[in-house]
Amino acid sequence: MTLALRLAQQGKSVTLIEGAPHLGGVASAWRLGDVIWDRHYHVTLRSDAHLRSLLGELGLEEALHWKKARAGFFVDSELHSISNAIEFLRFPPLNLLEKARLGVTILKASGTRDSSELEKVPVQHWLETWSGKSVTRGFWLPLLRARLGDGFRDTSAAVIRTIARIYAGRCSGAKAEMYGYVPGGYARIVRAFEELLTQSNVQIRLGQPVRAVRRTCSSELRVEFGRASSEDFSRVVITTAAPLTADLCPTLRGEEKERLRGCRYRGLVCASLLLKNRLSPFYVTDIADGGIPFTAIVETSALVEQSEFGGKSLVYLPKYVCPASPYMGLSYAQIREEFLKGLEQVHPDFDRASVECFQISRVKYFFPIPTINYSVSIPSFFTSIPGLYLVNSAHIVDGTPNVNEFAAQQIVDPAPVLHPSPGLFQHEFATSHS
Numbered sequence: 260m261t262l263a264l265r266l267a268q269q270g271k272s273v274t275l276i277e278g279a280p281h282l283g284g285v286a287s288a289w290r291l292g293d294v295i296w297d298r299h300y301h302v303t304l305r306s307d308a309h310l311r312s313l314l315g316e317l318g319l320e321e322a323l324h325w326k327k328a329r330a331g332f333f334v335d336s337e338l339h340s341i342s343n344a345i346e347f348l349r350f351p352p353l354n355l356l357e358k359a360r361l362g363v364t365i366l367k368a369s370g371t372r373d374s375s376e377l378e379k380v381p382v383q384h385w386l387e388t389w390s391g392k393s394v395t396r397g398f399w400l401p402l403l404r405a406r407l408g409d410g411f412r413d414t415s416a417a418v419i420r421t422i423a424r425i426y427a428g429r430c431s432g433a434k435a436e437m438y439g440y441v442p443g444g445y446a447r448i449v450r451a452f453e454e455l456l457t458q459s460n461v462q463i464r465l466g467q468p469v470r471a472v473r474r475t476c477s478s479e480l481r482v483e484f485g486r487a488s489s490e491d492f493s494r495v496v497i498t499t500a501a502p503l504t505a506d507l508c509p510t511l512r513g514e515e516k517e518r519l520r521g522c523r524y525r526g527l528v529c530a531s532l533l534l535k536n537r538l539s540p541f542y543v544t545d546i547a548d549g550g551i552p553f554t555a556i557v558e559t560s561a562l563v564e565q566s567e568f569g570g571k572s573l574v575y576l577p578k579y580v581c582p583a584s585p586y587m588g589l590s591y592a593q594i595r596e597e598f599l600k601g602l603e604q605v606h607p608d609f610d611r612a613s614v615e616c617f618q619i620s621r622v623k624y625f626f627p628i629p630t631i632n633y634s635v636s637i638p639s640f641f642t643s644i645p646g647l648y649l650v651n652s653a654h655i656v657d658g659t660p661n662v663n664e665f666a667a668q669q670i671v672d673p674a675p676v677l678h679p680s681p682g683l684f685q686h687e688f689a690t691s692h693s
Contacts, residue, residue: 260452261313261665262496262650267459274492275461276482278468282453285622286662288446291533292616294568296444299529299620300557300575303439307663314441317451323439328542328562333605334401336548340541357394364389368419374656377416378632385416401547405554406579407628410523415631438542440563472497472508474644494646500524500624501638501653502582511642518638522653527625528586530576530598533616537561537572538606551601553578571615576602582623594619627653 260282263275281287289298303310303323314320329342332350340346348358367389371377377385382403386395399419403411407418441448456463471483472495479491497504505511505519530553537560544556553576560572576598580586586594595617602609630636634656640648655664 260456262498263461264316264452264456264459267456267461273461274464274490275456276464276467276469278466280466281449282463282465283445283449285625286445287449288444289618289620291531291573291618294533294571294573294616295446296559296568296573297446298531299527299622300559300577301440301445301662302562303441304663305437305439310663314448317448317455319441319448319451322441324442324564325437325439326562328438329540331539331541331544331556332547333544333551333556334397334547336550336604338539338544338605342541352397353394357391357397360390361394361398364394364419368416371420374417374420375634377420378629378634380416381631382411382414382416382418386419398547401549402545404549405546407525408579408581410525410581410628413523413628413630415629415633417633418629438562442564442567444563444567469497469507472647473510474647478645480644480646494648496648496650498649498651500651501627501649502624504638504649504651508642508644508647510644515638515642518636519649519653521636522638523628523630524582524624525579525626525628526582526584526587527620527622528578528580528584528589528594529620529622530594531616531618531620532574532576532614533568534572534574535613535615536610538574538602538609544605546605551604552597553601556602556605579625587621587623591619624652627655 260275263273267273275282279287285299286301287298288295303314305311305325311320311323314323329340332339332341334352337351339350339352341350347362350358353361364386368377383395383400386399390399400411403414403418407414411418453463468485469482470485473481473483475481475491477491479493480495481489481491482495483489497507499507501519501522502524505516508516511519538556538558540561541556542558542561544558546553546555555577557575557577558572559575560568563573565572578586578598599611599614599617603611637653637656638649640650640654642649652665
């Protein structure tokens, strides 16, 4: 959506093609009982400059509500608060020396501005060097396994920067991070964005999954849809996950497809619960206990006013899995039972009768795993097919796939590199997300 807007602002004729019946992708909203809110949990940080700038264009930055939020940590069947430096120092699972080493590791990782050196080192080796084996085994590896599964063994130390930033302020006593949200959630944001795109003369096609993109004999790009229809464009940008892009473009070179399919992704199974009562004072509770079936508990009502949810509490239970995980096909009843049992383990006072709505979202390709030397192995923005470009989550090297990172996505006119003819983008331009 941001890319379509930027191209339209450059005077291009743009068509945005969306496979779903609504815009937004994983930032879209849905209905939970009588509540309409985000399909997945999102929060805005003060450091999210790209997203805040975009919200400004949508007339929504001033609407942001800011609030401090507490954090919990569940390990060895016990729930702890680690919302500030004092609580961090009291954290029972680690002794004083281990806490000191953990703190040094967090500050080292969060303060590293260039991840190129971290990319060359396996994350477990790097953590054992800085934190020691006992801290790595008891603190870091449970977190890494929860997010990456066994894929953490092939992951570089660059991944630790993401996790470390979460804890840096708490362990150092630095000023607490403020979290923001727009009242009305992403339903309001996406609606405003769609209105801006329409005002910018972007043609929006919803509910049109793309089957393939091919070069025609007239040197245009043909976008083929699922209903045997098609449309030709001068330029096409595909924003699907890398493995899906390889399937959409059958005429790409073999090495291009191999690089796209070589991007290893984690999928997401995320349960949304609408509860009568609050679970805890924590916005996020990280789970470092292998007996719990989900990665974290995100209690949005600890941040967002409960009036947004009709006085109820909205809780997310995310579980990161490989795309081929059985969880992608597990029945609703099985996941519900397993996740509710997990909640009872973390919160023994939890009453299943308080659950008013339980819904499940599944995303097969949620984020790419930053493997060793990741930045030199990712697919190129440009392809062997003239006029066909790729922009997706795999291209985020020094960050994590989130709304702020995607709000930064732009395209630079590559005419001097690929096609030195003038007026490269003077014809119709399509951005496609299936």
